[in-house]
Amino acid sequence: MAKAYRKEDFDYIMSKVGKVDPRVKEYLEEAGYEKWSRCHAPVNRGRMMTSNITECINGCLVEARVLPILGFLEEVRILFAVWNCKNSEIASYINTTLERRFQEILTDNGVKAAGSYLYCVYESGKRYIVDIERGTCSCCQYQIDEISCAHAIAVLKNMKNWIVPDFVDADEVLPLKYRRPPERPKKGRHLKSSESLTSSNHCGKCGRAGHNRRTCGFFPKES
Structure with missing residues (x-):
């Protein structure tokens, strides 16, 4: 649900x-x-999914952050090598260029053009309308996830004469304008504004948390 x-x-x-x-x-x-x-x-999931992927990688490298820079880079290389090896092994069992579900949509149901950018995709007796220009699909997965759904992938695979617009072909990808601070990233995640801040400091006089003995209000300074 x-x-x-x-x-x-x-x-x-x-x-x-x-x-x-x-x-x-x-x-x-x-x-x-x-x-x-x-x-x-109220918002799409594209930004959240991208952030989750980044947090997943950061979580896998928490223990490696204490290593020197060369050792840390070696751990990153080994981590990505293991992931690529596992994905390549899974892909070796697929005989088609697309995953099984996407290939079934193309072979069993088919894709029909309804306009310049509109396509009808049939899957299990249901019809889905895909708008490539606006990036939408009637299954709503395309616009909510901001990632191509199975129907959009079937349309893109079925398009033989793919014409890239001039403004896309001439677009120049530049690096980020902002530089990363010259420090190691923190191991702990940044707390949200809705989360409460807990302090580990305890007073040396009263033993309560949230302040120290200099700012203690239960035992005022003697005059």
């Missing part, structure tokens, strides 16, 4: 939840759909 891309599918599953236990449905409504439902989120 939380992973549904279309609101029609979400409403159908929510109605089934209400029949099983109305209290659960009321609790989820009070919590707010925009906080946990994918199709009701």
Whole structure:
């Protein structure tokens, strides 16, 4: 239910939840759909997915950050080599240029052009409308994830005469304008504004957390 891309599918599953236990449905409504439902989120997931990939790599390299720079780079090389080897082994069992699901859409159902950028993709008896120019699909996965869905990939694979616009071909990719600070990154993640800050400092007089003996208010300084 939380992973549904279309609101029609979400409403159908929510109605089934209400029949099983109305209290659960009321609790989820009070919590707010925009906080946990994918199709009701106020922002797309592209930025979040990119950030999660970065945080995943950072999490795998936490222990290696204490090493010297050469040792750290060697750990990064070994990590990516293992991932590439595993992915290459999985890809070796695929005989087609696309993954099995994408290939089935092309061979069994087919793709039909409905306009200059509009295409109809048929999958399991259902029709999906893909707009390549706007980057949308009627399954809603394309615009929410901001990553090409299976139907968009089938359309791109089916397009034989791919014409790259001049402004795209002439676009120059430049490096970032901002430089990274000359320090090692912190191991701990940055806390959000909604998260409470906990202090590990304890007072030497009263033993309570959040202050030190110089700013202690329970035992004022003697005059």
